[in-house]
Structure formats: structure tokens, C-alpha cells
Amino acid sequence: MLDTSVLIDSLTGPKHSGPSLQRALETPGQVALSVLVIYEWLRGPRTEREIQMQEFLVPASAAIPFSVEDAALSADIYRSVRRARSREIDIAIAACAIRHKAELWTLNPSDFADVPGLKLWRAR
Secondary structure, eight states: OBOHHHHHHHHSTTOTTHHHHHHHHTSTTSOOOBHHHHHHHHHSOOOHHHHHHHHHHSOGGGOBOOOHHHHHHHHHHHHHSTTGGGOHHHHHHHHHHHHTTOOEEOSOGGGTTTOTTOOEEOOO
């Protein structure tokens, strides 16, 4: 499951993570993202071209919804981690990954290091 940091690093600026994302996308069903990542992605200063590239690679229509179960797990995690108040969206993204038994690919592993039960994915 992608974190917003991967979309930003893959599709904007110098696109450092672009090749890694392309390789990950070569295996059907390997890459997913939640609607929360779409929210974070779209609220940033995105160009029309960047949004088109995102839609081509990982369409928003295929994003995993944030469910009541995700909300409950997020609340549990929120109560168990430090600095939770400034990390609500990250915690919710992590909960979605945990509930879907997915590893989270993030470029900010320290933001997620204390989330119990979360597995982080490393680009190969």
C-alpha cells in the first residue's frame, strides 16, 4: 500500500521513486492505495499532468475506501502512540494497511515506526 510520500516522490519534481513504482506496478495487484492517500495527494499543489499520471498508474477509482473498521482501528492506534495529535492521517493510512494485511511503502518510515502491527515495505 502506498503512502502519499511515494506518490509525491514518484510523480513530482525529479521523480526519484518513479522507477521503483514502475517496477512495483509490473505485478498486477501488488500496489494499492487508500482514499486517504488520494486526499493527501490531491490537496497538495498538483499539476494537471501529475494528476493524469497518478490516474494512469494508480487510479483513484481503485483506491481502498476508509471503512468503519479502519476508523475503529485508527482510534485504537491513536490512543497507543506518541504525538498522535499531529499524525491523524498517517495513523489512518497505517490502519488501512494493517486491516488489509498490506505492507506500507513510505519514504518517511520514522512517521510510522511506533505503529503496532504495521509492516513497512522497502523498494527493491
